[in-house]
Amino acid sequence: xxxxxxxxxxxxxxxxxxxxxxxxxxxxxxxxxxxxxxxxxxxxxxxxxxxxxxxxxxxxxxxxxxxxxxxxxxxxxxxxxxxxxxxxxxxxxxxxxxxxxxxxxxxxxxxxxxxxxxxxxxxxxxxxxxxxxxxxxxxxxxxxxxxxxxxxxxxxxxxxxxxxxxx
Numbered sequence: 810x811x812x813x814x815x816x817x818x819x820x821x822x823x824x825x826x827x828x829x830x831x832x833x834x835x836x837x838x839x840x841x842x843x844x845x846x847x848x849x850x851x852x853x854x855x856x857x858x859x860x861x862x863x864x865x866x867x868x869x870x871x872x873x874x875x876x877x878x879x880x881x882x883x884x885x886x887x888x889x890x891x892x893x894x895x896x897x898x899x900x901x902x903x904x905x906x907x908x909x910x911x912x913x914x915x916x917x918x919x920x921x922x923x924x925x926x927x928x929x930x931x932x933x934x935x936x937x938x939x940x941x942x943x944x945x946x947x948x949x950x951x952x953x954x955x956x957x958x959x960x961x962x963x964x965x966x967x968x969x970x971x972x973x974x975x976x
Contacts, residue, residue, distance in 0.1 A: 815964040816951050819871065822863050823940050823948075829855050830933040830940075836913070837929040841922035849913040856903045856910070862970060864896045867943075870966035871951060878954040888946060895939050902932045 832852050836844055872889045879885035909925050919925050955963070 833933040
């Protein structure tokens with residue numbers, strides 16, 4: 810993990826996830842006949858590794874620290890609860906996408922390309938909104954409320970997540 814502010818690392822991860830949404834849109838736009846198998850493989854690896862790691866960073870590190878430091882007027886419990894529900898939903902949809910993406914990686918044709926396109930679009934449209942909410946609400950609040958000791962703790966927890974990946 811790079812040295813520096815771990816909130817910047819989370820923000821960079823959000824940038825990579827925004828690019829993931831663009832890649833998912835590209836796959837949806839090229840269904841059923843012009844899908845790039847290499848792009849499908851790249852997306853599959855991100856969905857399998859980076860997204861679960863990022864959720865872990867937020868739910869087990871950033872969010873608990875933010876809850877400790879937030880002021881009552883921040884309404885942080887409500888916001889974080891909503892984000893965790895969205896994470897769970899995203900995880901479920903990603904699992905469904907991962908059932909079909911390997912077929913495209915292998916160059917196979919899908920039986921229901923319109924359904925898969927709809928699933929892709931549903932996922933990336935919701936995920937883009939989720940990222941915007943985190944970027945515009947949660948990260949600025951974290952920058953304002955978390956102190957130096959909190960940032961060190963956050964960086965250590967994130968580094969530990971990378972050493973002990975469960976996948």
